Amino acid sequence: MSEPLKSRKRLSSLIYSEKARGVFAQILVTGGIAFIAWYLISNTFENLANQGIATGYSFLSLESSFGISEHMIEFTPADSYGRALMVGFLNTMKVSFLGIIFATLIGFVVGVSRMSKNWILSRIAAVYINLFRNIPVLLQLIFWYTLINNALPSPKRALEVLPDVFFSNRGVLFPVPAEHPAYFWMGVVFVIALVGVWLLRRWALAHRDRTGQTFPYVWAGLALVVVSVFITYLVCGAPTEMSTPVLKGFNFKGGAKLSPEFLSLLIGLTLYTSTYIADIVRSGLLSVPKGQEEASTDLGLKPSQTLMHVVLPQASRVMIPPLTSQYLNLTKNSSLAVAVGYPDLVSLSNTTMNQTGQAIEAISIFMAVYLGISLVISLFMNWYNKKMALVER
Amino acid sequence: MKSLKLIVGGTIAATAALSTFAMAGETVDSIKAKGYVQCGANTALAGFSAPTSEGKWEGLDIDLCHAVAAAILGDASKARFTPLTAAQRFTALQSKEVDLLARNTTWTLSRDTKVGLNFAGVNYYDGQGFMVAKASGITSATELDGATVCIEPGTTTELNLADYFRAQGMSFEPVVIENAVEAVQTFFSGRCDVYTTDASGLASYRQTAPNPDDFIVLPEIISKEPLGPAVRHGDEEFADIVRWTHIAMLEAEEKGITSANVDTFKKDSKDPGVQRLLGTTGDMGKALGVSDDWAYNVIKQVGNYGESFDRNVKAKLGLERGLNALWTDGGLMYPAPIR
Incomplete structure (x- = not known):
């Protein structure tokens, strides 16, 4: 008699329990999503099999048999698809990394100029921002590419702007030091010196907190790096041989080259993104109350110290989150490289998926890579944001 | 351009996933149901596939597509074209965005197997x-x-x-x-x-x-670049129609049948081969799953291979037949028997 009553009581209490209902709803949603995912994936594989389309990632080890113009690692048509994608990944990283650095530098200069009391300077900055921000970035890339190809002369009539620096529609060629072990060791010493500078800075800050004495660690650090690298150069025999570009047959041999594809992509992405960064800088600087600057001047800090120690740390708290998304945008926009023939990850994935017919695999690879790059940038910027936020008293 | 590619890439996964009931003859059924043939064409390649200033598509590949429409639907004008870049074409075919790829595509082993295509002949021998x-x-x-x-x-x-x-x-x-x-x-x-x-x-x-x-x-x-039309792997019925449409155009040229004189041939010809081709005797059309006057429609509305070649490749590009002449003229075009 009491048994059914009890269980009914338990059941009805489950219906009325908010927690039980919540758990039930979550199970339902998760199960639904899992079912849809399973349905789509299993059907995809079934249909690919029906059409006789190859699946799996084994194609990555096959010989690619196509050429790539720009590669940071050795690449010939005899290398594999996997290596071709690696080349594309490195090319994407190269243009994104340089783009982020230049866009930030230009963005800061333009942003500060925009706030300048000099009317002409601030107008020029405003025109710059409005011009490059309001034209779609794809059109800008094509514009720069067409301009470089059509405005610059053929290699035979290349403009020699500086001795051994050539501008032609094959790109910009400039001399670089010829290969020598000295440069490797200079790189090693440079990294060691950077660690030294970091230690020096830590010591200098601790020393300042302890005694109130400042130590010019920036200049000392710079001297440390320059002197140690230069000594390494001398010790390794001070090589002076240069690799200079020389016109041979069709093209220049020797030296280093920035191709029209790379240049147009870098210029386009940099100019476009720098306009957003300029406005972010402006909003950051405007967010710091004027009283902060006045107070720090009254305390006797120099204008540069006021900027570095009072205004920027506070402004950067406002600036970092939107900067992060601009860095992500630039990296993702670099996939427009396809339009100007720069062999980035997407471009080489496209070629790969066409030669192998394995579109899903190739797309999955570059989606995963972009997601990875974006997450790394986000993590770094979040870490930096947290570090800056701690400055708040 | 990029967004199109992403859409294509996305749809290949989505369509591959959603269309569970794939079976032979599916494409022909869908063409009959929707009333037109959707062809993947080159974006702009004069002589083969290019839009005119009025937006009408013209070319050797375009003609083949019109011919397939004439064979299946009895009306050559029931063909629509999707311009595709080289990089988009296979994905577009695999994802069923187009029924037929008539886009100067080279027939190779890996495309015939791994890429999941079936080539239905060679309509231009190139290099x-x-x-x-x-x-x-x-x-x-x-x-x-x-x-x-x-x-x-x-x-x-x-x-x-x-x-x-x-x-x-x-x-x-x-x-x-x-x-x-x-x-x-x-x-x-x-x-x-x-x-x-x-x-x-x-x-x-x-x-x-x-x-x-x-x-x-x-x-x-x-x-060697044997260029030909391609359909999806596993789509045998449709592949047969495309293959034999091309052969019918070659056969017509060999027999001297043109769009201008096909009616006379149909009425008067005593040649059993011509009668089978034009559907006055036999059941060649039924075997393919189309009407028996399929080849008549193709020749009447589009013309034979030579006509198509002359008005497109020869007129637009000034190229001679060369390898693409009939075997009787020392070329490689050799129609299999229609019987």
């Missing part, structure tokens, strides 16, 4: 060549060591190029631009020393140069 600026003074492909070469990605051209230079022990620098028209313009601007694609394509693109006489096509042909 890869090189185009250079006349001012460069180059007269042979063997002088191209160190050259910068403009190409379209995802083509056999791209692979042949690398093979050729490797075999000759020469080096080259590729400039790879997805859209063929932009790739050619980049070559004309002087960014590249060489543009390479199929010889017919070179003839076609050369005409788009600011001054075509400034450019020459080198004599070397470095590859």
Whole structure:
């Protein structure tokens, strides 16, 4: 008699329990999503099999048999698809990394100029921002590419702007030091010196907190790096041989080259993104109350110290989150490289998926890579944001 | 362009996933149901597949597509065209965005197998060549060591190029631009020393140069490029119709049947071969799953292969039949018997 009553009581209490209902709803949603995912994936594989389309990632080890113009690692048509994608990944990283650095530098200069009391300077900055921000970035890339190809002369009539620096529609060629072990060791010493500078800075800050004495660690650090690298150069025999570009047959041999594809992509992405960064800088600087600057001047800090120690740390708290998304945008926009023939990850994935017919695999690879790059940038910027936020008293 | 590719890429996954009930004859049924044939065409390749100034598509590949529409639906005008770049074409076919790929596509082993295509014949025998600026003074492909070469990605051209230079022990620098028209313009601007694609394509693109006489096509042909229509793997019924439509156009030329005189042939011809072809006797159409006057419709509305070749390839590009002549004239076009 009491048994059914009890269980009914338990059941009805489950219906009325908010927690039980919540758990039930979550199970339902998760199960639904899992079912849809399973349905789509299993059907995809079934249909690919029906059409006789190859699946799996084994194609990555096959010989690619196509050429790539720009590669940071050795690449010939005899290398594999996997290596071709690696080349594309490195090319994407190269243009994104340089783009982020230049866009930030230009963005800061333009942003500060925009706030300048000099009317002409601030107008020029405003025109710059409005011009490059309001034209779609794809059109800008094509514009720069067409301009470089059509405005610059053929290699035979290349403009020699500086001795051994050539501008032609094959790109910009400039001399670089010829290969020598000295440069490797200079790189090693440079990294060691950077660690030294970091230690020096830590010591200098601790020393300042302890005694109130400042130590010019920036200049000392710079001297440390320059002197140690230069000594390494001398010790390794001070090589002076240069690799200079020389016109041979069709093209220049020797030296280093920035191709029209790379240049147009870098210029386009940099100019476009720098306009957003300029406005972010402006909003950051405007967010710091004027009283902060006045107070720090009254305390006797120099204008540069006021900027570095009072205004920027506070402004950067406002600036970092939107900067992060601009860095992500630039990296993702670099996939427009396809339009100007720069062999980035997407471009080489496209070629790969066409030669192998394995579109899903190739797309999955570059989606995963972009997601990875974006997450790394986000993590770094979040870490930096947290570090800056701690400055708040 | 990029978004289109992402859409195509996305739809391949989505459509592959959603269309569970794939079976033979599916494409023919869907063509009959929707009332037109959706063809993947080249974006702009005069003589093969290019829109006129009125937006009407013309070319040898376009004619084949019209012919397939005539065979299945009895009306050649029931064909629609999706312009595709080389890199988009296979995905578009696999994802059922188009029914038929009639886009100067080279028949290769891996495309016939791994890429999931079925080639339904060869409607143009071609080979890869090189185009250079006349001012460069180059007269042979063997002088191209160190050259910068403009190409379209995802083509056999791209692979042949690398093979050729490797075999000759020469080096080259590729400039790879997805859209063929932009790739050619980049070559004309002087960014590249060489543009390479199929010889017919070179003839076609050369005409788009600011001054075509400034450019020459080198004599070397470095590859075999049998270009033909492709359908999805596993779509045998549709592949048969496409294959035999092409053969019917060849057979008509061999028999001297044109769009102008086909009615006379149908009425008067005592040749059993012609009667079978035009459907006055036999059940050839039924065997293919179309009406028995399928070939009559093709010839009447589109014409035979020679007519199509003359008004497109010969008239637009000035190219002679060469390998594409009938076997009776020393060419490779050899129609299998319709019986």
